[in-house]
Amino acid sequence: MKDMQDHPLETPPEELFGVDARALERLRARLGEEAAGAGELDVAYRLLDSPLGRLLVASTERGVVRLGYACEGFDGVLQGLADAVGPRVLQSPSRLDEAARQLEEYFEGRRREFELPLDRRLSTGFRGEVQRYLPSIAYGSTISYGRVAATLGRPRAVRAVGTACATNPLPVIVPCHRVLRADGALGGYVGGTEAKRSLLCLERHEGL
Amino acid sequence: MRTPFEHAVARHGAVVLRVCRAVLGPGADAEDAWSETFMAALRAWPELAEGTNTQAWLVRVAQRKCIDLIRARARRAVPRAELPESPSALGLPGEDEGEVWRLVAALPERQRLAIAYHYLGGLPHAETAEIIGGSGASVRRAAADGVKTLRRRLAAAPEKEEPR
Numbered sequence: 001m002k003d004m005q006d007h008p009l010e011t012p013p014e015e016l017f018g019v020d021a022r023a024l025e026r027l028r029a030r031l032g033e034e035a036a037g038a039g040e041l042d043v044a045y046r047l048l049d050s051p052l053g054r055l056l057v058a059s060t061e062r063g064v065v066r067l068g069y070a071c072e073g074f075d076g077v078l079q080g081l082a083d084a085v086g087p088r089v090l091q092s093p094s095r096l097d098e099a100a101r102q103l104e105e106y107f108e109g110r111r112r113e114f115e116l117p118l119d120r121r122l123s124t125g126f127r128g129e130v131q132r133y134l135p136s137i138a139y140g141s142t143i144s145y146g147r148v149a150a151t152l153g154r155p156r157a158v159r160a161v162g163t164a165c166a167t168n169p170l171p172v173i174v175p176c177h178r179v180l181r182a183d184g185a186l187g188g189y190v191g192g193t194e195a196k197r198s199l200l201c202l203e204r205h206e207g208l
Numbered sequence: 209m210r211t212p213f214e215h216a217v218a219r220h221g222a223v224v225l226r227v228c229r230a231v232l233g234p235g236a237d238a239e240d241a242w243s244e245t246f247m248a249a250l251r252a253w254p255e256l257a258e259g260t261n262t263q264a265w266l267v268r269v270a271q272r273k274c275i276d277l278i279r280a281r282a283r284r285a286v287p288r289a290e291l292p293e294s295p296s297a298l299g300l301p302g303e304d305e306g307e308v309w310r311l312v313a314a315l316p317e318r319q320r321l322a323i324a325y326h327y328l329g330g331l332p333h334a335e336t337a338e339i340i341g342g343s344g345a346s347v348r349r350a351a352a353d354g355v356k357t358l359r360r361r362l363a364a365a366p367e368k369e370e371p372r
Contacts, residue, residue: 016362017308017328019222019229027225027239028217031246040250043212078212087254089212 032092042086044095045078051107052195055172057099060085063117064099066169069191084122103172109202112139114173122169126157130164137178140203144182166190172199209256216253217246220263223329224270230324231274234309241277245270267329271339311361312354318342319354327351 036044043065045058056068056077065085068077082089093100098116105111113135123131129152137143145161154160165176171190177199181187189196209216224245228238249269256265312320318340326336326347333344333351340347 016359017226017230017312019225023239024221024225027242028221031217031243031250034243035247035250038247040247045214078214082210082212087210087212088250090214090217090250 028091029093032090033094035088035090036092036095040088041090041092042088043078043081044090044092045081046091046093046096046100047074048100048103050103052191052198055103057096057103058089059096059099060119060121062119062121064096064170064173065119065122067171067173069171069195071192072190099173106172107202109205116173118170118173126154126160127164127167130161131168131170131174131176134165134168134174134176134179137175139175140205142178142180142200145179145187146182148179162187175199178203209253209258209260209262213250213253216249216262216266220266221246223263224266226328227267227270227324228274229309230312230320230328231271232277233313234306237277237281241270241273244273244276248273263330267325267331270329271325308358308362311358315354315357319350319357322347322350323354323358327355 032044035041039061043058043060045056045066048055048057052069054070054074056066056070056074057064058066058068058077058081066077066081068074078089102111102114102116106114120128120132130148133148133152145165146155146158149155149157149161152161161179165179166188168174168176168190171177177189177196179187186193186196221242225238225242228241228245232238232241245266249266252269256262312323315323321340322336325331325339326333331339333347336347337344342350
């Protein structure tokens with residue numbers, strides 16, 4: 001590979017050998033669709049605009065596996081998925097049409113529960129137990145970390161419940177935002193406390 | 209490779225499209241070669257050794273896909289001695305910057321391939337020589353001659369479109 005350095009000509013001026021950004025976009029979209037259709041992807045994902053900023057939603061053949069906030073850094077989110085699921089990761093928006101539709105309805109206050117197949121492989125151990133429990137907290141209501149711990153029969157595992165919420169791979173869809181501190185303070189949130197406050201306002205019909 | 213394949217598409221998609229267009233012309237064949245290159249690369253991605261030069265690897269895959277397409281094209285049509293110099297109906301109207309690719313298509317084959325694999329694809333001249341024949345030095349010369357001709361013709365072209 002040493003003579004890769006030994007380039008006889010100047011770097012090709014990209015403006016001379018122009019490649020239309022739209023042509024590339026179209027090709028990339030087609031690749032995502034074809035690869036997903038052929039079952040060649042470990043992870044298909046899509047970026048969505050929401051009232052909480054840009055979101056990344058990812059799914060496997062089994063279901064939605066990850067929702068990421070922009071503040072988490074999408075590159076890191078994708079690398080995490082490549083590590084945990086597999087590196088054949090591509091944007092394939094149509095694979096996530098249904099998830100996108102339900103999220104949009106939720107943010108508009110027209111949906112209270114998600115009906116999506118979920119891939120829970122990122123939720124393991126006690127964290128997984130907590131994360132699987134969270135959807136039973138009703139829309140518009142809240143519960144304390146301690147109460148969740150007690151409900152799961154581990155009353156002293158309050159901190160572990162907090163960690164489970166903070167590492168929820170599917171925020172919004174799995175409503176970790178409904179878990180607060182015992183004194184009513186918000187507690188942390190993977191998307192930032194402002195996002196948590198916004199979601200709770202939305203669910204109290206105050207809109208976003 | 210453990211990195212998400214999407215990064216490879218984002219980083220090298222344009223280079224691979226340039227290579228395919230230089231080899232196959234500005235039309236749909238180049239786009240098909242691009243798609244087949246990335247589909248094949250996607251399948252092989254998890255097994256690809258860390259530290260591999262991804263661009264060079266993709267250009268090699270693209271080279272094989274281009275050969276496949278040229279063979280398929282030869283089977284379904286009588287080959288022509290020269291590619292059309294007039295605006296090609298193969299191009300996607302309004303969607304490509306056509307001019308430069310039509311001029312590339314009009315270059316002698318050896319210059320075109322040297323430009324594709326060496327100049328645009330970044331393969332070493334010695335490796336390009338293994339693909340297209342001749343010596344490394346002649347590859348270097350063919351690419352340089354081709355680019356010189358291109359620049360001259362682009363400068364001479366009346367009403368050349370402003371590249372984006």
